[in-house]
Amino acid sequence: MRSVVLTKGVPDFSEGAVSFDEDGHLERGKTPTVMNPNDAFALEAALQTRVRHGGHVSVMSMGPPGYKSVLGEAMEAVYADDLYLLSDRECAAADTWATAITLSSALEKYGDEIADVDLLFAGFKTADGETGQTGPQTAWGLEWPIVTHVIALDVDPEARTLRAKRLVEGDVDEIETVEAPLPCAVVPDPEFSPTYRKASHRLEHKRLRAETQERAEEYEEYLTSWDHVDMNLDPDYIGLSGSPTIVSSVDPIPKAPSEREATMVDPTDEEGMAEVLEELQPFAGGD
Secondary structure, eight states: OEEEEEOOEEEOGGGTOOOBOTTSOBOGGGSOEEEOTTHHHHHHHHHHHHHHHOOEEEEEEESOGGGHHHHHHHHHHHTOSEEEEEOOGGGTTOOHHHHHHHHHHHHHHHHHHTOOOSEEEOOSOOTTTOOOOHHHHHHHHHTOOEEEEEEEEEEETTTTEEEEEEEETTEEEEEEEEEEESSEEEEEOTTOOOOOOSHHHHHHHHHHHHHHHHHHHTGGGGEEEEOTTTTTOOGGGSTTTTOOOOOOOOOOOOOOOOOSOOOOOOTTOHHHHHHHHHHHGGGSSOO
């Protein structure tokens, strides 16, 4: 069973240091990057599949060279065997359509040169765009079936089928069971939770974790980078040139209002500082 997990680096909004250029494009080099939070569910689904059925897991991302660290983080999470970074200035400022073209081309190259892919896992949506389009568009580019809002799944390797429980239109009160042939794309819902009920599965999970710890420390040795030439892509159909989406404007992210009252004290106000000391002293350690 061979799986590929798509992941993405997103701005670390908690840092409050998101930077845009004058055209409204995110300046990745000036913005702290972390792994997209929703990709964690895709990683967990891929790991559960590997623990239950064995096989090989690769993680793939499109982005600048700095995304190497995001892939390293993903390797630790899914105990991946190898990593693929699609990195090229021609791919910069791509919308979901141009990104999906690049990803589907990379997956076709992967299948032709390395091995056929059985399952493609993608995050529910990204923290920066929140469109939820890249996974489905990539599956469309590959002409694969796709199952979204997945909360539980298993695979029958012999029958070459995926059986999954999914939320209907994201409604946690309505669940349907579906079946799809492999190869197939899967988008786990944030409600997805991996299960390891068998002792053999828990032991395999432990073994994979120990095996990956050493590999993850040297993750760059397991990383392959491809540019648009490697993927035989026309620059006119990728990146900003191949993106039909137009950013008309960008609004800054406002700071959340404080819900606590604050009292301003001038450091030169001895009486005021004495009151501050009196308030803080019960929480200080020592005498």
